[in-house]
Amino acid sequence: MGNHAVKTTAPVAVDMSWLETPASTARLSFRGNAAAIAAASTAFGVPLPTEACRAATVGTRSALWLGPDEYLLIAPESERLAIIQGFVRDLAAHPHSLVDVSHRQNALIVKGPHAVWLLESGCPLDLDLSRFPVGMCTRTLFEKSEITLWRTGTDTFHLEVWRSFMEYVTALLTETAHELPA
Amino acid sequence: MLIIHCPYCGDRPELEFSHGGQAQVVRPADPSKATDAEWTQFLYLRKNTRGLFAERWRHLRGCGRFFNAIRDTTTDQFVVTYRAGEQPPAIGSGGAL
Ligand SMILES: [Zn+2]
Numbered sequence: 001m002g003n004h005a006v007k008t009t010a011p012v013a014v015d016m017s018w019l020e021t022p023a024s025t026a027r028l029s030f031r032g033n034a035a036a037i038a039a040a041s042t043a044f045g046v047p048l049p050t051e052a053c054r055a056a057t058v059g060t061r062s063a064l065w066l067g068p069d070e071y072l073l074i075a076p077e078s079e080r081l082a083i084i085q086g087f088v089r090d091l092a093a094h095p096h097s098l099v100d101v102s103h104r105q106n107a108l109i110v111k112g113p114h115a116v117w118l119l120e121s122g123c124p125l126d127l128d129l130s131r132f133p134v135g136m137c138t139r140t141l142f143e144k145s146e147i148t149l150w151r152t153g154t155d156t157f158h159l160e161v162w163r164s165f166m167e168y169v170t171a172l173l174t175e176t177a178h179e180l181p182a
Numbered sequence: 183m184l185i186i187h188c189p190y191c192g193d194r195p196e197l198e199f200s201h202g203g204q205a206q207v208v209r210p211a212d213p214s215k216a217t218d219a220e221w222t223q224f225l226y227l228r229k230n231t232r233g234l235f236a237e238r239w240r241h242l243r244g245c246g247r248f249f250n251a252i253r254d255t256t257t258d259q260f261v262v263t264y265r266a267g268e269q270p271p272a273i274g275s276g277g278a279l
Pocket of ligand 1: 188189190191192241244245246247
């Protein structure tokens, strides 16, 4: 080998403005029949959507349709206990299940003009606005990890990622972000 | 990628689904009275149909629900999907389901 100088490059600074990690949140998994869903809408203060793959928000609380009898309820951590007590009080007559999954998963906000492009690197869904409008939510896949994807704005997505997959999902998104124009 | 129509969520990529085997396998009504032959039939014996076949599928990475599908096993085409508990729609000039 010759005396060639090894060319080194400084690590490229990646623009991370597309990513936000929100503060801790209360998450409740709710399941029940139509009567229980109606009662839960009153108890939670948000009408639980009956249309498939839609989310509803009232104030700081949101209800995400995940299946025909299954919802993810999201609210500020400070309201967690009051919500659970409200369900215990108002849904006593309705068979249902309410599971506190606050610490099973964490949230990521992916936003900005490249949000769709970043997510489509690992998500098989068509995220065009006409097929995945604002207010749509669903479980799906990001690469090999299950995620819940919720479009909260034209250029803003809320992701729910199980904690043990968070590093995997964040790393893959960051890797993709390296390709963004500086 | 193959697109499968979930009866709850609509058209979705096949990656989100898992196969649930032959549909309409009926569990013996009174299990303690079923003979060994009936149990064997229920637990282990499945058709291996060439052509239109009624199957269960699950939208595992979506709404999580099981549903029924009629799929052509020679072409992998999903002819129709419908919710569990519903009657299968009539299929024209069908093979034996
Ligand atoms: Zn589905």
